Amino acid sequence: MKVVEINDVYKTYRDTEVEVRAINGVTLSFEKGDFAVIVGPSGSGKTTLLNLIGGLDQPTGGEIIVAGHHLSELRPSELIDFRMEHVGFVFQSYNLIPVLTAAENVGFIMNLQKWPKEKRKARTDELLESVGLADRHNSRPSQLSGGQQQRVAVARALAPRPEFILADEPTANLDSKSAETLLDIMEKLNQEENMTFIFSTHDARVMKRARRVITLEDGRIISDERTNHNS
Amino acid sequence: MITSLAWKNVWRNKTRSFTVIAAVTVGVFAGVFAMAAINSSIVQRIDAAVNEELSHIQVNNREFRSSSDIQNIIADPGEVVSVLEKTPGVTNFTGRIIVRGIASTAGGSAGVEITGINVDREKQMFTLSERLIPGTGSYFDSDTRLNSAFIGEKLAKELYIIRYILTPEAFRSLEEAGIPAAVTEKLRSIEGERFPTEKKLSEACAGLLTSGEMKKYSLNIREAAWSYREGSKIILSFLDVSGNQTGAAFRICGIYRTNNDFFEATSLFVPEDELRRLTGLEEGQYHRFIARLENDDLTGKATSEIREALPGLEVLNWKEIQTDLAMITDYVNQIYGIFMVLILAALSFGIVNTMLMSVLERTRELGMLSAIGMNRRRIFSMIMLESIFLSVVGGFAGMAVSGIVIGITGHTGINLVKYSEGLEAFGYSAHLYPTIGGDFFIMLTVLIVLTGIISAIYPARKALQMNPVEALRGE
Numbered sequence A: 001m002k003v004v005e006i007n008d009v010y011k012t013y014r015d016t017e018v019e020v021r022a023i024n025g026v027t028l029s030f031e032k033g034d035f036a037v038i039v040g041p042s043g044s045g046k047t048t049l050l051n052l053i054g055g056l057d058q059p060t061g062g063e064i065i066v067a068g069h070h071l072s073e074l075r076p077s078e079l080i081d082f083r084m085e086h087v088g089f090v091f092q093s094y095n096l097i098p099v100l101t102a103a104e105n106v107g108f109i110m111n112l113q114k115w116p117k118e119k120r121k122a123r124t125d126e127l128l129e130s131v132g133l134a135d136r137h138n139s140r141p142s143q144l145s146g147g148q149q150q151r152v153a154v155a156r157a158l159a160p161r162p163e164f165i166l167a168d169e170p171t172a173n174l175d176s177k178s179a180e181t182l183l184d185i186m187e188k189l190n191q192e193e194n195m196t197f198i199f200s201t202h203d204a205r206v207m208k209r210a211r212r213v214i215t216l217e218d219g220r221i222i223s224d225e226r227t228n229h230n231s
Numbered sequence B: 001m002i003t004s005l006a007w008k009n010v011w012r013n014k015t016r017s018f019t020v021i022a023a024v025t026v027g028v029f030a031g032v033f034a035m036a037a038i039n040s041s042i043v044q045r046i047d048a049a050v051n052e053e054l055s056h057i058q059v060n061n062r063e064f065r066s067s068s069d070i071q072n073i074i075a076d077p078g079e080v081v082s083v084l085e086k087t088p089g090v091t092n093f094t095g096r097i098i099v100r101g102i103a104s105t106a107g108g109s110a111g112v113e114i115t116g117i118n119v120d121r122e123k124q125m126f127t128l129s130e131r132l133i134p135g136t137g138s139y140f141d142s143d144t145r146l147n148s149a150f151i152g153e154k155l156a157k158e159l160y161i162i163r164y165i166l167t168p169e170a171f172r173s174l175e176e177a178g179i180p181a182a183v184t185e186k187l188r189s190i191e192g193e194r195f196p197t198e199k200k201l202s203e204a205c206a207g208l209l210t211s212g213e214m215k216k217y218s219l220n221i222r223e224a225a226w227s228y229r230e231g232s233k234i235i236l237s238f239l240d241v242s243g244n245q246t247g248a249a250f251r252i253c254g255i256y257r258t259n260n261d262f263f264e265a266t267s268l269f270v271p272e273d274e275l276r277r278l279t280g281l282e283e284g285q286y287h288r289f290i291a292r293l294e295n296d297d298l299t300g301k302a303t304s305e306i307r308e309a310l311p312g313l314e315v316l317n318w319k320e321i322q323t324d325l326a327m328i329t330d331y332v333n334q335i336y337g338i339f340m341v342l343i344l345a346a347l348s349f350g351i352v353n354t355m356l357m358s359v360l361e362r363t364r365e366l367g368m369l370s371a372i373g374m375n376r377r378r379i380f381s382m383i384m385l386e387s388i389f390l391s392v393v394g395g396f397a398g399m400a401v402s403g404i405v406i407g408i409t410g411h412t413g414i415n416l417v418k419y420s421e422g423l424e425a426f427g428y429s430a431h432l433y434p435t436i437g438g439d440f441f442i443m444l445t446v447l448i449v450l451t452g453i454i455s456a457i458y459p460a461r462k463a464l465q466m467n468p469v470e471a472l473r474g475e
């Protein structure tokens, strides 16, 4: 089952005299349960592509379809609701709301979606357990390490069961051990919940963990390989 | 959820939030307290007007107020009595006879309005008897009652019944009041000398003391030197019913002091029977009836009822007689409202500034919130609530502090006697007892919430202009 379909998408930035084709004719789709990484040199368009898929930005050409929604047809306010309902985000940093506890952060989107309290609590407990932070319910982000914060962010993204999770260089600010742990968790959740993960990275070790590697260069896909290391 | 998030956001930068909250607290307190202090004089002035001078409603012969001819009596007093008796809300009433005349002593003379009163009834209706200056006698004590007069301090001064003498007792009381011996020694040279006016006394003292000493002690000296010869007499002369000049000597039974110089200088009270005997007015003949009501809110209604029942007479309430006072009370709430709006408008600049700083330093976080699906309405309400919390916490603290301070000073009073001469000439007290109505606090609460809302508009719009992609870039 396809969760994301990208048909001949272009994204051109024109804000200086020079025109930058950040995404230059990409056609691509993601299947339910994918654990895919997007790699490529700096400036190749990884972030731009993820933003387009997540409905944070609109393409200048082509079509993106997520869960039956044609994103280019959505108005800005509808895009926000679309993101809330269908997409989980994990950013490189500044993911969490500093005044809320770990548990409140995990519950935040479910809260926006108006989940009943008991269901929300059960899901929060379950996920904090899964990411190995069962004992850090009431910790504020400032009391957590960078790796722990990213795990909370993953739990938050996953909590309301979105179509897929987008993570733009989630390990960029982490040491290799924390990065390893985060990937273990993402992999586990990918399998346990059959959650689709799409992330980008510069890191070769992270790349090796993915089951699908999409390589970008100058806004084009130059390779899309499925590796079969079933762990 | 948005509410609790907003509340937590307020306390992210404690110093900054506390500063703006403190500013609102101080601003609201200053405003409310100033209002309450001003209000004090107005409430006291109205109180005095109703309880000492006018009563709520008066009924006159139509011609009386313009010509004050002694013949302008109420033609059918029985009718007035029966109307007042059955008007709802009227708790008490009495008749008065009023003649204009001259009061004189060896020292001087002055035009006065001599009111013949039923002493017992007036005592129930008015609190003027409580205004008796201690040591000057009484409010018509029975034995000397008939040819007694109760007069104001201002008139007593004009007639030189009150003088200023630094007697040995005066020196003793100065010492008791803690005036340094160095000062009292300088004053010994005018011991026993009579000064007919405050001014003459002050001039004499100024010649002996330094200006610093004068400033500090002149009030004490004046009080100590204040002297009154008990049982002084004044001659009252006026026209009787047949138009003949008549008059008699009256013994001053007591001197009252109010905050209204004009009233003090012109209103003089004598027992009704004595004035009847001298003028030849008959039993039951009156120039004026005055009535008291259960409470002031009934004034308008009772006035129109009585007016309807007594078409041949002039019926007035205190608001119609003291139009200036009535006008003040009518507009006072609006003026307070405008004043508070101005204070809050000034404070809102502080709130806007704080909120703007807070929004700008959260650019990334707001971008992240929008990215993960917090919609514009929710972001807008979050910022708005943060701003409302700032103004409401400060505003409530300010109201609480004002409530306490007004509660205390409303009890103990604030003494402005040193600066009071100007005030008292207009009938306003120099002792303030701050007071303010509960409805003022309700209005203020609404204004404070509005301040929070209005202050939030610009920062909240700024927060909404944020583009999540831009906000998250450049990590």
Ligand SMILES: Nc1ncnc2c1ncn2[C@@H]1O[C@H](COP(=O)(O)OP(=O)(O)OP(=O)(O)O)[C@@H](O)[C@H]1O
Residues within 6 Å of the ligand: A013, A014, A015, A020, A021, A022, A040, A041, A042, A043, A044, A045, A046, A047, A048, A049
């Ligand atoms: N808002 C923008 N305005 C102009 N040019 C932009 C904008 N955003 C991205 N670009 C350009 O688009 C191209 C792709 O950028 P993008 O951020 O997607 O690359 P990336 O692969 O994520 O790089 P990195 O590995 O450094 O994160 C770059 O040349 C970049 O300069």
Ligand SMILES: [Mg+2]
Residues within 6 Å of the ligand: A046, A047, A048, A168
């Ligand atoms: Mg990037």
